[in-house]
Amino acid sequence: MTSPRPVLVVGASGYVGSRVARGLAAGGHAVLAAARHPLPDAGDGVVPVGYERAATLPDAVRDVCARDGLPLPGAVVASIGGWHKGAALLDEDPDRWTATLASHLTAHLDVARALAPLLGPGDPYVVLNGAASREPMAGSGAICVTGAGLAMLVQVLRLEAEQAPSGAVRFHELVIDHAVAGDDRNADPAQTRTTAQVVTALRGVLDDAAAPPVTHV
Numbered sequence: 001m002t003s004p005r006p007v008l009v010v011g012a013s014g015y016v017g018s019r020v021a022r023g024l025a026a027g028g029h030a031v032l033a034a035a036r037h038p039l040p041d042a043g044d045g046v047v048p049v050g051y052e053r054a055a056t057l058p059d060a061v062r063d064v065c066a067r068d069g070l071p072l073p074g075a076v077v078a079s080i081g082g083w084h085k086g087a088a089l090l091d092e093d094p095d096r097w098t099a100t101l102a103s104h105l106t107a108h109l110d111v112a113r114a115l116a117p118l119l120g121p122g123d124p125y126v127v128l129n130g131a132a133s134r135e136p137m138a139g140s141g142a143i144c145v146t147g148a149g150l151a152m153l154v155q156v157l158r159l160e161a162e163q164a165p166s167g168a169v170r171f172h173e174l175v176i177d178h179a180v181a182g183d184d185r186n187a188d189p190a191q192t193r194t195t196a197q198v199v200t201a202l203r204g205v206l207d208d209a210a211a212p213p214v215t216h217v
């Protein structure tokens with residue numbers, strides 16, 4: 001039986017986040033879908049949570065839960081970032097490099113800092129990552145570097161949580177090793193993963209307190 005406490009998906013305006021939110025809702029989870037951009041069609045059973053920046057996200061979540069009579073979330077899925085191909089690292093626009101560090105790495109830390117205090121001991125916090133975190137890709141250097149950094153970020157968050165005296169959130173990384181089917185931004189991918197495969201893997205991590213720190217799908 002799924003928990004009555006909602007799963008909070010952050011980055012729910014994105015390609016993967018929007019589909020994950022709908023997929024979890026279709027499987028019976030209550031779902032809160034947080035994004036800074038509007039969600040015109042969140043999907044059945046998905047409750048949108050608009051917010052402006054990480055620091056205001058907890059209050060936005062509390063307000064929506066109070067309005068709709070929902071309990072506070074019992075799990076977080078961070079689907080923040082994405083993939084693009086552009087210039088070689090040595091030629092990359094410095095501003096774009098800085099922006100990618102902010103959106104693909106620092107944003108994860110900011111959101112984790114904001115949301116972990118909403119969760120209780122043993123509650124799952126799952127960070128989505130991609131193949132670029134493990135495989136060097138020409139033209140996607142900033143995504144590779146931030147993805148690799150994100151993998152380590154999750155490991156450190158997990159270790160520090162395990163050392164917390166009061167027991168804490170369990171942090172996990174779910175690595176989607178291939179393009180998600182239907183995302184046209186991936187030109188001619190060798191393999192794809194369906195949204196259903198991603199959601200099944202995610203449910204495995206959310207629902208199993210003994211799930212490994214890193215899962216690949």
Ligand SMILES: NC(=O)c1ccc[n+]([C@@H]2O[C@H](COP(=O)([O-])OP(=O)(O)OC[C@H]3O[C@@H](n4cnc5c(N)ncnc54)[C@H](OP(=O)(O)O)[C@@H]3O)[C@@H](O)[C@H]2O)c1
Pocket residue numbers: 010011012013014015016017034035036037038079080081082083102103104107128129130131176177178179180181183186
């Ligand atoms: N798409 C694929 O084929 C694919 C394949 C493998 C792995 N993945 C992984 O899936 C995850 C999501 O990728 P995606 O393709 O869905 O990316 P996406 O379509 O670009 O969506 C990412 C979302 O992240 C949010 N975001 C961006 N900057 C942010 C910031 N500074 N603070 C908070 N939120 C921010 C945005 O939502 P708001 O601006 O509205 O808040 C955006 O909708 C990534 O970890 C990626 O590596 C994707």
